Amino acid sequence: MQNFKSNLPKNITAETEAKTEISKSSSLPNDSEDTDAKPFVFKQKAVNRHYEPTTQPTKVFALGGLEEIGKNTYVVEYGNEIIIIDAGVKFPDASLLGVSAVIPDYSYLKENQHKIKALFITHGHEDHIGGIQYLVKDVHIPVIYAPELGAALIRDRLKEAKLQDKTVVKDYKADDRWRSSNLKVSFAALNHSIPDAFGILIETPNGNIFTTGDYKFDWTPLGHYTEINKLAAIGDAGVELLLADSTNAEVEGYTPGEKGIIDNIDKLFLKAPGRIFITTFASNVHRIQYIIEAAHKNGRKIVILGRSIERIIKIIRQMGHLKISEKEFIKPIDVQKYKPNEVIVLTTGSQGEPMAALSRIANNRHPQINIQPTDTVIFSSSPIPGNKADVENLVNRLTRVGAKVIENSPQHKIHTSGHASQEEQKLLFTLLRPNYFLPMHGEFRMLKKHIETGESVNLEKGHGFLLANGDQLELLGGKAKVGKRVEAEAVYIDGKDATAQASNVIRERDILSRDGLMAVVVSIDSQTNKLLSAPKIISRGSFYVRESANIIAESINIVTNTVLEILNSPKPTFGAIKQGIKSSLSPYIFNTKRRNPLIIPVILNKKSDVSNDTQNRNNNGNTSNNGNNGNNNNNNDRSTNSSTNNKPTSSATRTKGTSGEGKANNSAKSTSSNKNQTTTKKSKDTLTSKPLAIR
Ligand SMILES: [Zn+2]
């Protein structure tokens, strides 16, 4: 055996040398030299793609998920049938003031809801299921098919939003199949950072479409194995269009496996002398599960901090995936009852989010837990690019208090991505050999790189499509082309309001944060159509009034002329006055100050109280502003200060759900909607006049 092994390479070398000798010495014609140059190329089985005779294209498009990471929502349409893959949400960055979530515009689905057969979910992450509660409110979705864990998470969320009657949520398993008149759906398990992650195959008359959802190839996974046999079979049967996860398209090599990460965390647990704090993404369900098991194995009681982690633990326990008794989990207040080396705290806040538990602890603002010098804080995470500074800040604060902080590094490999890197993406192309490719789940540069990776394997040049949300890709008889666009703008959710009004509010907050606000108070008598006094201009966050006396004077002039002109017109209305003030003042301010402040005309009308009350009732919802503005009239200086002080500043800072936002809303919303909260406590009796309308 030994001899044979050592002889083999030698023989081969000898043979190769001999061959080289021959080709060098002989003067064979060119073509036979060519055959010699590619000795290892053999004919591989061709892909035989199958198309049915049809004149109708299969349309594929994203309502969310292209040129972004978040709100994944993909649509496959053939004839009068639509299926949707995933319905995700995106969490806003700091530029979206006060926005709690971003979802796609569902108007295409609403208009075509009679065609919708089902929504299929690849896995239970928020960027794939978080939009469902908004989607089902608007659009009739007859049934949602989701893998077991995803389905449990969706049911939990729908129940919380009291929407469980709006649709039916069914589990699917790896070998389930679904079909409608023209479309067939089946599944292939892939690896990801959450159990139950599937790629979905959609067979259509114009060829098969495979979408990966989020995936990586992990050969020592913590959960199920990738069904690589299925992927190979799907490739053999012919893939017309591949949609694949581009998150790590720019990352070379392979994504390290989860098992090694958990082993390393386990070793750190053994070394920690005192309490352990560990933070990770709530989305990394596998890791949370194994961290808890490792903690339990090391004889530590577990404290959970953070709603998102609590929720996931509740669900995996209900499903029987976490067989650890209730009494191993303790409340934060009971930490004192145990020795430091008997406690582990699993917490949110790995991104340095100021409101998350870990930041509060580091800042000594947590009611029950603070950091002690013997504590070890483990970041089983990596900072998302925009959060780097926040995370560094947090690490500094923790270190200053004396904690030992361990972050993911080449020495301590305690985090890995849930997404495939370039070599895994190449493997996917090798297995599936798609005719066309639509990279998804990534920023523009990632999508672009992903096409290059595909082309380096087997994707034909020109067969990769760089599309934006709303661009339709039409497949017909083996050809793909870009068709019409559908509406796919982002919709901002402000609190519970998911209407276009919320988008207006965001736009106004944006203006406020950049260019400030100008309130124009005009006092008129609507019975005699007279202007009662010179208009007042209040500027906040736009420019400094004292240094701009001439601008204010000219603004007053402009407003006076505009209002007089409208009052003297045959049919003056409040709407016309408001509009007139805005459209005459706005260009002047822009020309002189290069600013576009939010202009809020406030009309105070001195008219008999009886008719005012009727007006007030008609203008339902404006009461709080009425109260304020009535007060303005009484005691102009003081009350304008109090009513405007909180406006530009509070809307510029991103205070979600605080009173600051409520006030900012009042000012911002009054220009766009009548949905103001009625917060007035002022007695109307003290008002000598009441405004009719506020704009
Ligand atoms: Zn995911």
Ligand SMILES: [Zn+2]
């Ligand atoms: Zn995702």
